[in-house]
Amino acid sequence: MNMSITDILFYLLSALAVFSAIMVLVSKNPVHSVLWLIVVFFAISGHYVLLNAQFLAIVNLIVYAGAIMVLFLFVIMLMNLNAETEPQKNIWMKLAGAISGGCFLLMLVSLTRQATELYGKKAMMIDGNIGLIKNLGKVLFSDFVIPFEITSVLFLSAMVGAVVIGKKD
């Protein structure tokens, strides 16, 4: 077997991501779940780096692992949730959920295997400069300027919403 360093890193990060994702599910303590999820995000950022999507790698870390997850953590701590208070579904429901999810995965995987046009297609690793912030910025502010502006509406509404919901009457 002839594996380059990239390959090895890919598999390592993948294994980490999947493992941590599973740990998110199985951890009884919500705080642990959050921490495992942060690990997943780190692994995914690692993948972004491998794919030479540096901008996204950084944003992912800052926005997701940093801001969003901290928010989660705050909320959980605010509510004082821990392993003891954590409600558990009964085993059959869990099994049903796992089997359905598994079937869903199976379906999509089998479809991917049948997608012959993707045979031999490779994702460009390390190389390729589209993921660089310079290129992304150029395209974002030329072709994608309207969606960019539209997201401001989204933010506005989210802001108004959060205020309406959170404000004490």
Added chain:
Amino acid sequence: MNTLVFLVPIFPLLGFLINGLGRKSLSKTAISLIGSGSILASFLVSIVLFFDVKANGGSVTQLFEFIKTEGFHIPFAFQVDQLSSLFLLIITGIGFLIHLYSSAYMHEEEPQHFGRYFAYLNLFVFSMLLLVMGANYVIMFIGWEGVGLCSYLLIGFWFKNNDYNYAARKAFVMNRIGDLGFLLAVFWILAKLGTASYAEVFAGAGKLTAFDITAITSLLFIGAMGKSAQIPLYTWLPDAMAGPTPVSALIHAATMVTAGIYMIARSNILYTMAPATQSLIAIVGLATAIFAATIALKQNDIKKVLAYSTVSQLGYMFLGLGVGAYTGAVFHVMTHAFFKALLFLGAGSVIHAMHHEQDIRKMGGLKKYMPVTQLTFLLACLAIAGIPPFSGFFSKDEILTAAFEKNPLYYYIGVAGALMTAFYMFRLYTLTFLGKFRGTAEAAHHLHESPWQMTVPLIVLAVLSVVGGWIGIPEVFAENAHSLEHFLSPIFAESAKLAEHHSLSHSQEYLMMGGTTAAIILVILFTINKHKNYIPPVSETSGLSKLLENKWYIDELYDTVIAKPVQAFAGLLKNVVEKTGIDGLVNGVGKLVGYGSRQLRLLQSGQVGNYILIMVMAMVVFFLIWFNDGYLVHIFKKII
């Protein structure tokens, strides 16, 4: 001449309208004058018409188109020819007498009901005239149903009594069964020939297949069975005695019940062409004649005896038709009309005197109280028994002779029936008029002879019953003396050509007449003797006589075999098939929706986890559906 034709039915119709609408305001005298007068007017016109026909032959008068549509029309037309003019005379003549009689008989009724009675009676005459005068089967059918209606109304005249109403309904329904046959025959004729007018139908009869003719004639005969009370549809007639007695005389003896004979005589050409039907008619007629006679032997109600006697005599008429003696049948219709009307009116007179007591066991010895009635009744009995030279002898003899020519067996059975006739008529006569009065003393106190309005018709009819037969004297007695046959010959000419002729030797005929007459006289003497000192039996009868007293249990048989099962079946349909079956199915759909609703809402469990689970599973199913290599597509396309 033609202008007169429509006058015949219009008088009774006017009488009906005036009496019907004005029954509350008119006095009884006025009502009876209008009622009888209108018939008298018709009678007078009929006489004019009769002589006109005699001189100039028949004619058809069209009033207007009754139904006219694409390729099909039914004119409202009257045909006055030898046959119908004869019937016109019988109907209006006897009708007038009975109206006259009724004005006394019904005098106890309140004016309103008195008016109603005459209105119905006039309507009946109108319908009967339509029946007879119609120039096609449809007009005949109008009259045919019309007389049925009037019969219904008059049987149920005393509507407070529910038994009478049942009797009325029974009469109407049984008639309707026959009418259906008649109607089907009319449709058949229309379908095959495109016309219902007699002239065209008879002219076109040659184009019909044997099957068609047999079917048409059989169906028409079913109609006749209903109207003329033949087996198996005869049971209504005895029950119809619930009506006022003059009604029985007019409708259920003299006129309406002979409509079947008129119709077959009218259609004689068709019947001559359908020998199978003819045999059927002969057998049914004979069977009815003998069967009804057996029942009459043991009846105790004066009117019931006469009713069964009527059924029996009608049977003879059908026998005559069946063996091709059309003239004989018509002849018998006429004579029967005289003597049977007389018998009924006589019975009415008796009942009138007895204050509506009809049981002959409680009568007896009325001879001294009611001489006119007794005498006329006796004459009628002799006439019906067939004693020469009374009218019944000639007509019955003509039929029996013809039957013998066809098949001697018919003759012997017919003679047996004639003997029974003699027996029951004289049993009736003896029990009523001879011997001692068996009723209560109070009843005896009230006995009286009837007023002139009642006796005059009796006398007139008695005369007719005696002399009425003389227009049809058989050839063995005198050449060309049968003036009726001569008169009617244009009607039956075509049939006569087709029918095969046997003739009997004169000696044979003399022998038969003599033998029969002697036998009948013996029976009469025996009967009078046997019943002269009648004492009502105390014990229940048994065996054959019980069977006869109960009319062979035919009513009960019909009830169990037809009425009850139909009722039960209808009940089944109403309560089970309709309610739980069809409606249950309809409501079941509604219930199913409700049930589905209760079950489906459980899917909406309120649990987000379940919702998402179902969504994921649905997605998996979607994938499965899409990627199953087109098998489903195949099925789907088939569905479309």
Added chain:
Amino acid sequence: MNAIIVSALLGVVMMFSGILTKNKPTHSLIAVFGLVLLLVANLLNTYGVLAFQPDTHGLFRFEKFGMYFNSIAIFATLVYVLVSGKTIEQTGVNVADYYALIFFVLCGVSILSTFNSLLILFLGIEIMSIPLYILTGADKKNLKSNEASLKYFLMGSFSTGILLMGITLIYGATGSFILGVPNMYIPPSTGGLIAKTSFIEIAGIILLFVAMCFKVSAAPFHFWTPDVYDGAPGVFTSFMATIIKAAGFAAFLRLFEAQTEVLGPTWKILLSLVIVLTLLIGNITAVFQQSVKRMLAYSSIAQAGFMLFALYAQNDLSKEGLLLYTAAYSLATIGVFAVLIKMNDYTFDGFNGLAKSQPVLAFVTTICLLSLSGIPLTAGFFAKYYMLASVIKNGGGLWLVIVAVLFAAVSIYYYFRLIQAMYFKEGTPETQEITGTFKTSLLILGALIILIGVYPSIVLNWFYF
């Protein structure tokens, strides 16, 4: 484009008006004027007058259909605010914010009716959904409202995840987010239908389909609908059940119109399965409901089943029909809800005897219900008519039409139950204060429904104009 921009701006204006004045009726007044302005702006856009003309780089496609749809949606919102404005004011303190959110939703609606890229679709859906999560939970003290909001949010986010996976898979196959771009790796000439399209593209389409089904509450992805509609404050349910649902359909139709190339016959199986299931669940479950509000939620699912016919047929008639359906369905539902939220008791029994105490309300409700059940002379008839006609026009869908018709007969059951309660049963319904203005605007609404029902050309001619 006008509508998107103006509605976003109006949202901001409403936010500021909330700061500047606390007078609730003023907010409503501003909102009404804003909506009129928006309507005018959109109409101007329809006839070629544009406020801005930015290069959208193919992300948008402004077609007649979208423009008309916007106009109808805005008009429906205007009617909605006119009829139910009072109730919005009573729902909470943040009236201006509610109006702001409604304008943001309209922005999302306008985006959904004109998008040409999956990215915009995604943004549009989110812009539309996020304010709705809030509006659902607007009655903060009410546990039902909270629950509905959370349910809606969780399921909505989940469906967003599905939507995104679908978009990604399509992107993987086509290399673009623009609608109708062919597969990047398979030359169009090869093979039959399935061979021509990539498996992952189809997988993506199915996922998109599922996500859109969720948005328009088609079975079996409808589960959120009854709970959310029931839990949300009535006045916002009315908004959600009408304009939002219609917008979902507009987007759905637009999305799949572009995909007809890759959709094989299997697509019809899937769609007819969804249609039948939707009709079944919507109609049958509605039969048993005791609460009118919940019944209307199920009825909206049933109506969605009918609207899906437009997707099944995908011809000119279905587009016209969807417009008409939107108008008819929105007007009728707004009418019924407007009356419903005036009632103190939301159950069927709460309506007993309404015809006696409030004849005008009962009458207009009856018209609306007749329209919903598709009785001629009301707008609903032509709406249903178009849906059925569009399927039959394509040929082959007759069995589906018959199934739909059978369920339409079932729908009579629950719609007429309300009529029965109002007219044929005795009772003294308690209502909130009914103003003359309210009655008048209801009557106008009813008249509008009848007008469209008698002479639908007023809507349709305009389409052909």
Added chain:
Amino acid sequence: MIPVSLILIPLITGIIAFFLKEAKLVRSFVLLSSLITLLFALAAAFFSSAPGPALDVEWLPSLGSRFSLMMDGMGKMLCLLTAVSFPAIFIAIQKNEYKNSSSFYGLMLLSQAGLMGVFLAADALLFYFFWELALIPVYFLCSIWGGEKRIAVTFKFFVYTFLGSLLMLAGLLYLYFHTADHSFSLNSFYHISLSGKQEAFIFWLFFIAFAIKMPIFPFHTWQPDAYEQSPTATTMVMSGIMVKMGIFAVIRWLIPVFPHASIQFAHLIILLAITGMIYASLIAFRQDDIKRLVAYSSIAHIGLICAAIFTQSTMGLQGAMIQMFNHGINVIGLWILVDTIEQKMGTRKLSELGGLAQKAPVMAILFVVMALANIALPLTNAFVGEFLMFNGLFSYHVLFTAFAGISIILAAVYTLQMVQKVLYGNTSAFTEKAVDITANVKWVLIVFVIIILVLGVYPQPMLDLTIDTVKSITTKS
């Protein structure tokens, strides 16, 4: 102009009636309105000649539908029936008190407008519109002013008929897309060409709709319940006129549009119709409720009309045409009497009635005449119709006729049983204090009796009126 006014007069006056407050005023107003309509209808039936499109204006161009009306013989006759019936009903119910009478009469007039529209429409979509317009007011009438179980029963009736009309709508749409010029006009429908299979399938969609309306066995179960529970005025409209909608539709919209299928399935349908006749007659025979009895009797009569139509013979059709009119008159007359009995005696049970002939002689006579017309006695109007229909049926199939003929007997059985139990015998607790009918009812019924007898003796005007419709069908198929 006349045809459109036949629709507009009741429509407009109906709407006005809603706003009149005084009960007396409303009564006179609607009576006046219906009398004016009657004048117009008479003018239309006997003084207008030109057949063909009576009115044709643009309505829904994008849908290929026009507001076009047509008046052929059958349409004239049925409009006349409608126009005669309504004033008669209004006069007969003058004395009945209805709560909220302005709405009652308003709805009655609206249903009249709908009925007129159905009989006049020459455009399928328009026809469908009026078809429903006639139904909705009746739904409200029955549900508000009906008997105890009115809500459930009327609802069943409504859903049933609505289901039928929806199926018809599906069929209409299908046909629309198969017309040559994409139009709903009658003419385009008559020239449609479908494959055998399509025709057979769509035929049934239509037929079920009409069968429910008529109603034909086994789709009839809504009817007795609905007739029983409705206010009698509405029952009169329903049984006298609304069932004619179904028959009318078969003649106008079914047979000429599906010529092959209607021949192909004629056997089956006639068999159904005849089975229904016998079935309904037998059930009528066992009914104790006089309203249900008349309802079942009506089902039996309609069965015959349906059977006769499907023979597609001149006589059968001609008979069916005039029988539509006759049945309308007869059954409305019967309902008026039944209503009087119910109002006066407080019971509808045959077993609780009796002896009315003594107490109410005028009513008794009218009742008997109506009953006789019901059993198609000669010289009443129904005889001519039944005679022609049976004749047509006979030329189609002998055995069918014989089988159907049983119903003639059964009709006599149940009708006379009814007459007997109502009129004859001794009075019961309910009928002891009975008085005769009011003058209003008397005069209405006398007019009806005159119509019955005149048409029974001289049916030619009706036959001539409808012959063009008959010809148009027989020549087509």
Added chain:
Amino acid sequence: MPIQNYIYLCLTLFSIGIIGVLTRRNAIIIFMCIELMLNAVNLLLVAFSKMHHAYVLKSYPDTTVGTEGQLFVFFIMVVAAAEVSVGLAIIVMMFRNTHSVDINFLNRLKN
């Protein structure tokens, strides 16, 4: 790296997210699982963008194909952030009223 590997990886993560949604009762954890799903999508988008880029690059050396994929990821992150703010606000509101984040207790609305 073959694109299939990325697809498998992302689908796995996505499915784990789904399974998480299905098996947990804590609303916050469920929400986190949804975030996990979004991240899987993000990674897949980037992988696809690089695949397309590599494919087009062969014929057009200065192509920017693939950028839109990465920008999409950017937008997803934006939206996710907005959604989180609203979502957590709703959860907190719920928690304030019921002192629970257990979705099984969300059963006042049913049938």
